[in-house]
Amino acid sequence: MQAVVMLETGAPEVLVAREVDDPRPGPGEILIDTVAIPVLYPETLLRSGAFPFPVPTPVVFGFQAAGVVTEIGPGADPALRGARVVAATAGLGGYAEKVCVPAEFATVIPDGLDTDTAAAVLMGGSVALPLLETARLSGTETVLVQAAAAGVGGSLTQLAKRFGAARVIATAGGARKGDRARELGADEVLDHTDPDWPQRLREALGENTIDVVFDAIGGSTANRLLAVLTPAGGRMLGYGHLSGSPAEVSAADLMAAGLTYTGCAGPAWLGRVAAARARTLELAATGALRPMLADVLPLAQAAAAHRLIEQRATAGTIILRPENAAG
Template sequence: MKAIVMTGTGGPEVLVLQEVPAPQIGPGDVMIRAEAIPVLFPETKLRSGEFPLGVEPPLVFGFQAAGVVSEVGADADPALIGRRVTVATMGFGSYAEFVSAPADSVNPIPDGLSATDAAAVLMSGSVALPLLETARLTGTETVLIEAAATGIGGYLTQLAKEYGAARVIATVGGPAKAEQARKLGADVVIDHNDPEWPTRLRETLSGTTLDVVFDSIGGTTALDLLDTMTPVQGRMLSYGWLSGAPAQLTATDLITRGLTLTGCAGPDWLARVADARTAALERAAAGGLNPLVEAVLPLDQAAHAHRLIEERAPLGKFILRPDHSA
């Protein structure tokens, strides 16, 4: 079969289309004939070496895929054969024509939802839902969503008012993303490419405060935001670090302002994310969540997709599609 092999750690050029053996299917696994493979932002960090890979390349890259179950291993339900599903691998192997994954990672794709849209919404949608649940919005809060036009931020922006936000302030990078954030539901948009954007935020608040911050940028800007937050009730949910480092805060920074920070990471958090996949797919199928697809590309364009993601150019998800007719 054809697959994208990560030949080493480095730039996008290390992702190479190669002919490789079909994956082995073990007990409790399923095999799918992949139709849509999302290119995920964290994958770019693993490929570059910024995040630890855990195993040595070369290896077939990729974490998630959507397609049709073609085979099941021992201890997996044979009724799954022929079903349209999404799967999550144990870390690698999804940038391929056929993908083996644990059966307990399977989520059926609802009728009316394409494999492309299912692949697009699977990760970001399933992270956004538990973030909004954790925020415990009551209908009165002003919230700040960082990187609010795409990825997880794009889903948070779509759903924040449904979950109880009264006012949504968004940060984005550039005019095109500002326009998208407004379309998704942001009331106010601030360009975080401006180094003075925390000052712009304070001007926007005009004496009011932020009740909830969805922090995906991290770094030193997290500290800059604390004095814009509501004392005692203000809460920051930290789930990413687009700046290259997690939020640079101390307990003293939080305690002296009466604020809380929730780190949305670790095994228990990832279990909540996995549990939310079905809900994310069902919302997309019902039309309550825009999957935000940027483009569908041939499998051999994986390196190109990584390059564009690192340039922060896309307004949505890149989906890779294997050509099974070749």
């Protein structure tokens, strides 16, 4: 079968299309003929070497894949044969014509939801749902969503008012992505490519404050935003660090104004994300969560897809399509 092999950590060019042996399902596993493979921002970080890679290279790369279950391993539910699913792969094996995963890593795609949409919404939605639940919105809050034009931020922007936000202020990179954030439900949008955007936010708020920040940027920006959080109740939920470093927020910073910071990471958090996958697809099937699709590229162009993401040239999810898959 064709697959994309990561030769080593480094630039996008380390992702190379090759012929490899077909995987076979072992006990408790299923085999999926892939149709749509989402290219995810965290994959670019792992490929680049920003985080330690979990196994020796070369290896077939990829976090997720969607398609049809064609083989069932011993002990896996035989009813899954023929089902359309989106599967998580723990970072290995997803960029391939066939993907083998433990059955519990697969989420069945509801009838009426197309496979590309399921692949595009799964990661963003399944992270956004536990973030919104953790925020405990009551119907009165003003929230700030960073990187709101795609991925987790795009899902948060779409769902925030459904979960109780009264006003959604968003950030996005440039005019095109700003327009997308407004289409997704943001009441106001700031351009986070402007290094002074936190000051622009303060000016836009006037005498008002932000109740909840969904922090995807981290770094020093997180600290600058503490000044606009509502005293004695404002909360920041940190789930990413697009700046390259975690939020630079100390206990002393928070105590001074009675604020809270919640780090949304670690095994327990990932368990909540996994538990939200089925609900994410249900929301997508009803139209409550819309896909943010950027483009569909051949599987062999995985390196080009990574390059586009790193250049911030996309406003949505890129899907890789195996050569023989039906779109």
